[in-house]
Amino acid sequence: xxxxxxxxxxxxxxxxxxxxxxxxxxxxxxxxxxxxxxxxxxxxxxxxxxxxxxxxxxxxxxxxxxxxxxxxxxxxxxxxxxxxxxxxxxxxxxxxxxxxxxxxxxxxxxxxxxxxxxxxxxxxxxxxxxxxxxxxxxxxxxxxxxxxxxxxxxxxxxxxxxxxxxxxxxxxxxxxxxxxxxxxxxxxxxxxxxxxxxxxxxxxxxxxxxxxxxxxxxxxxxxxxxxxxxxxxxxxxxxxxxxxxxxxxxxxxxxxxxxxxxxxxxxxxxxxxxxxxxxxxxxxxxxxxxxxxxxxxxxxxxxxxxxxxxxxxxxxxxxxxxxxxxxxxxxxxxxxxxxxxxxxxxxxxxxxxxxxxxxx
Numbered sequence: 001x002x003x004x005x006x007x008x009x010x011x012x013x014x015x016x017x018x019x020x021x022x023x024x025x026x027x028x029x030x031x032x033x034x035x036x037x038x039x040x041x042x043x044x045x046x047x048x049x050x051x052x053x054x055x056x057x058x059x060x061x062x063x064x065x066x067x068x069x070x071x072x073x074x075x076x077x078x079x080x081x082x083x084x085x086x087x088x089x090x091x092x093x094x095x096x097x098x099x100x101x102x103x104x105x106x107x108x109x110x111x112x113x114x115x116x117x118x119x120x121x122x123x124x125x126x127x128x129x130x131x132x133x134x135x136x137x138x139x140x141x142x143x144x145x146x147x148x149x150x151x152x153x154x155x156x157x158x159x160x161x162x163x164x165x166x167x168x169x170x171x172x173x174x175x176x177x178x179x180x181x182x183x184x185x186x187x188x189x190x191x192x193x194x195x196x197x198x199x200x201x202x203x204x205x206x207x208x209x210x211x212x213x214x215x216x217x218x219x220x221x222x223x224x225x226x227x228x229x230x231x232x233x234x235x236x237x238x239x240x241x242x243x244x245x246x247x248x249x250x251x252x253x254x255x256x257x258x259x260x261x262x263x264x265x266x267x268x269x270x271x272x273x274x275x276x277x278x279x280x281x282x283x284x285x286x287x288x289x290x291x292x293x294x295x296x297x298x299x300x301x302x303x304x305x306x307x308x309x310x311x312x313x314x315x316x317x318x319x320x321x322x323x324x325x326x327x328x329x330x331x332x333x334x335x336x337x338x339x340x341x342x343x344x345x346x347x348x349x350x351x352x353x354x355x356x357x358x359x360x
Contacts, residue, residue, distance in 0.1 A: 004037070004076060007191035012204030013072060018193075019043065020061060020070030024053035024077065024310060033076060043070035049217065050343030051257050053077075054192070054312040055350035059213035061194045071195060078189035079308035104221040115174055118182065118260070120222030120345030122174040125262040127228035129176065131277065136176055138280035139261040140167035143180050143303055145289035146258060150300025152290075153328040157184050158304045181261040183302035183311070190313035192320070208323045211336070211355045212244030217348035225346060229277075232349035233270035233340060240338075241272070244353040248272045252334040253322045254294055255315040257342035258301040264288075267340055271351070290329065298322060298329035312341035316352065323356050 008014060021034045021041045025048035034041050043064050047056050054075055061073035109116070128134045144164055150156035162180065170179040200207035216232030216239075219225045241247060248271060256267045265279040273294060274282040288296035297303075299318040302311040319337035321327040339352045 001037075003078065003189040003191045004074065007074070007193055010205060011193050013193065015039070017072045018074045020064060020073035020194075021045070022047075022057040022061060022073060022075035024048040024050075024057070041070065043073065049348035049350070051259065051310050051312045052215070052341030052343035052348045052350040053310055054190075054316055055213070055339060055341035055352045056215055056348075058192070058194065058210060058316065058352050059215060059350065062210045062213065065194060065196055071199070073194045074191065075194075075313070076189075076191045077308075077310055077313040079310065080187040081185055081309055082187050104224060108223045109221060114222075116222075117345050118174045118177060120225075121260040121262050122177050123222060124225075124228045124266065124346060125176050125260070128262065128265070128277075128279075131229060132280065134265070134280040136168055136178075137164055138283055139176075139181055139265065140164040140178075141283045141286075142258070142261040142264050142288065143167050145283070145286055145292065146297050146301045146303045148286075148289040149295075149298045149329045150304035153300045153305055155328075156300040156305040157186055158300075177260055177262070180303075183259045183307040184304070186306045186308055188306045188308035188314070190317050192313070192316050206324055206356070208320050208354050208356065209360055210352065211246070211360070212240040212242070212353035213351065214239030214241075214243070215348070215350040217344070219347050220344060222345040229266065231266050231270050231342070231346045233267050233342075233351065236349045236351040237267075237271035237340065240351040240353050244336075244355070246336060246353065251336050251338050252295070253298060253319065253331050253337040254288075254296045255298070255319050255337065255339045256296055257311055257315065257340060258297055258303050259307070259311065259342065261303070263342055263346070264296070266346065267342065267349075270349075271338070271340060295329070295331045298327055298331060300329075310343075312339070312343070312350075315339035315341060316354075319352075319354050323354060 020043035022045045030044040030046040057075040167180040214236035216235035
């Protein structure tokens, strides 16, 4: 409830203004959340695609508002995986692992001991290395740049600087991914509000506009992924950019899901910031870090800031803060930010382009 109050106060709205409720699985459906809040919304959505759920919520809410189905949409995420007795993300049963229920994962993955979810990302990293000669040092550069941003965020879980050697010296979790290639396990919560552009201009904070959205999911099980080096971001990104009327070089800040370092590298290629197979050289020399050409995950990301399990909400929050000039890792003059979520095992990708009034 605290994060909802903070979001409403930030916007200068009250709970009674909310007539659209969005959440993604977890302890509450949108029905249960609305009941808890004492609301009877006109629009409800419990779409759950893992880490990309909240980008999809923005897409759905924007469409609902444009169609007049609701006026003020609230999307909420909260999780406490570090609470006593809670399942850790690395040990969390994924859909389809119930031995009593037939599924692709139960038949083709579980019997071979593939540790999930990290096993799927390790397969993608191994394949990218084999096809494109990507190196562990290049993946480690992503973790280093992300940690550089975290050093200025007082809420980041890890704020001590690291070097590539620190990443490579950390133990393997699932080869070729080291511990520092992997996201955190933290408690956390976030909320965003969406409304009509004309109403947003009268609220407490400067408005941030939804300029473009796109979604694509290509598989559920990693064994069914069409190409381990290409995600649905190759569809969702260009679609969102086209809707927004931008190209990758127009983006001032990128908030890219970083469950693992390989997730970021694949997203950079699929969104068009570099060509397929060139992600490794692209991330070298601090390009993603402070002072780099493409500031990425400026709050410290899921690798160093927080990761309660579905990090997509925090991509949106940081994107809005950047465009309002409120980030702890502020990029001067930021007018266009991209929040790119990844759900499942590189399964469901959703891209949101946000901009200031100057970018419209």
